[in-house]
Amino acid sequence: MTEAEQARPASRRVRMEEVARVAGVSLATVSRALRHPETVSEALRDRVVEAAARLGYVPSPVAGSLAGARSTPLVGVIVPSLTNSFFARTLERMAATLESADLQMMVGHHDYDLAREERIVTAFAGWTPSALVLTGVSHTRGTIRALSDVTCPVIEMWDLDGQPMDSLVGFSNRAAGRAAGRHFAEKGYGEVAYVGAILDADPRARARADGFAEAVQERIGTPARIVTVDGREIGHGGAGLAEVLERWPDTRAIAFSGDVLAVGALFEAQRRGIRVPEDLALFGYGDLNIAAHTNPGLSTIHPPGDEIGQAVADHILARLEDTGSGSRTVALDFSVIDRGSG
Amino acid sequence: MTEAEQARPASRRVRMEEVARVAGVSLATVSRALRHPETVSEALRDRVVEAAARLGYVPSPVAGSLAGARSTPLVGVIVPSLTNSFFARTLERMAATLESADLQMMVGHHDYDLAREERIVTAFAGWTPSALVLTGVSHTRGTIRALSDVTCPVIEMWDLDGQPMDSLVGFSNRAAGRAAGRHFAEKGYGEVAYVGAILDADPRARARADGFAEAVQERIGTPARIVTVDGREIGHGGAGLAEVLERWPDTRAIAFSGDVLAVGALFEAQRRGIRVPEDLALFGYGDLNIAAHTNPGLSTIHPPGDEIGQAVADHILARLEDTGSGSRTVALDFSVIDRGSG
């Protein structure tokens, strides 16, 4: 049995050493040629690159980051939920940009459970990722402690109200809520209500509800009628509408903490023969695709979800480049979309 | 300046060495106590665990996998899109189970672009993950080559038609399409159509369309009228309906490659004053939450999305345990849901 034949079955991986041998250079040169091409003479660089390509060499990010004592080419992203289109779109946008910088995305979701968020943060931090992205600014003490020990950039997104730990990319949910209230005031609706999904667990929805109530009080002069439903699925929208109308039959307009709820309410209104917006105005939040297609179209708030994804990715790349300058807060804007439902 | 004071500012990380010192044992014992508790005497184990907890020691998965020459505690998952609720739900379900086994999820999406899938597979494979999960069974030659070099389990999901590379978890999209056609036949509809989004890029939607046409031909005896729209958003559903009715005004029923399209068509029908299902029957695929709440409710096919997520995670865990036995194909079932729209 020759030496060539008894290759270990386990590691089929082509290592840098082999590239070095084939190219007739040392390990160090291969590393440099691949990592910092400008520090190697052109002749060698070509030889190395060619050998690497021929052998199908794929560098090991694991070994690389251990050796470099540097961060892993991994970005940890934690969102409350993956099924929520807002976050899904943000993720897609981030991934596209990060991918081009050879950064992979590690994602976790916690279902609006901050204790679970803490566990994920701890696990992610162990990887010494290149950056950590969280949703919102409310976290457990443990999360904050874990994050303060971390050396990589930490970005909080989708919120602007509150104290950032490090970087912040988002918009003001409170202002978005206020805008909804102002919108109703401008339309001249007198008796208005707000239906929020699980406000206790979702600080951003809570901020929007508060902003809404605030603006209603200021502009209309009556207190907003607040109802909480215990889920954010479409059926809960109909239930919210039912509860509002039962408790305050004279309600003229309802804002919801999300488009999904609002659409559910719209369907329920259709079933009840309530005309929207003539009898009852409906207003959402999120500007999901569907909002533009219901009958009538759903008036809503368009949060800058795609922009957040893009901005977070850009911000990470920028911070990975030049350590220092540049603002650590990116303030984005939402917009009010009037489509006819309210 | 004492030695304690000149701690390096860079690596604040608590290393195993420190735990060993505090517990008064060797490095190896710490590793064993944490990794294979049963191989260490109870007294030492307790001391080590206690010391680790007190110091806040978090093991480095990077160093760990390099040393173990084993796979990284990472599962790479590649889906066409994150904004598609099916896949989002599958991912959530997977993540929940994998998390409990301390496996993190690396996710990538390719927008139905198989060349991009190949790039992601290559990048993921470099990590020597514990498992790789792809969507569907159609891949580029390059993807297949890259995957065949990989030592970890490779799972293809959301499909059952076709040759698996390794493991397969899903259902037959062709059968789902056939079921839709059969459903129309049973309802006695004569002239039926199918609206598919970007069938060229989505092999599973294509398989459903084929299955549908097949069943229609068999059961109804007329060829199905097939229309392709160039997007899978809600607006494309209305466009599809418009095109079908323009080309074949006598169409009695339309099936869609996705619920989103079907809902869009439903809205368009409402706008046109077409009664559903009296004038025109509509049938979707996906059983999104919304399908149960439209007026009328959307008849559709419920694919086992959650089950796929669960089964994939379970399957990975099982294959990581006992290398060998156990079927490598998990066949799941969809169901037809009749809600009134068609």
Place this chain on the structure above:
DNA sequence: ATCGGTTCTGAAAACGCTTACAAACAGGCG
């Protein structure tokens, strides 16, 4: 030629952990 000053290149020491191997120890037996 010789020299100082640049490039380039290679040897070798990490990076933080796992594990094969060997040593130490404890217990049971004749």
Place this chain on the structure above:
DNA sequence: CGCCTGTTTGTAAGCGTTTTCAGAACCGAT
């Protein structure tokens, strides 16, 4: 009480890179 077995612990050799440091090679200028 020695010998053997079985268990527990420690030593040290990696895992695949990066990077520091120093040496080699080359350059033009003396």
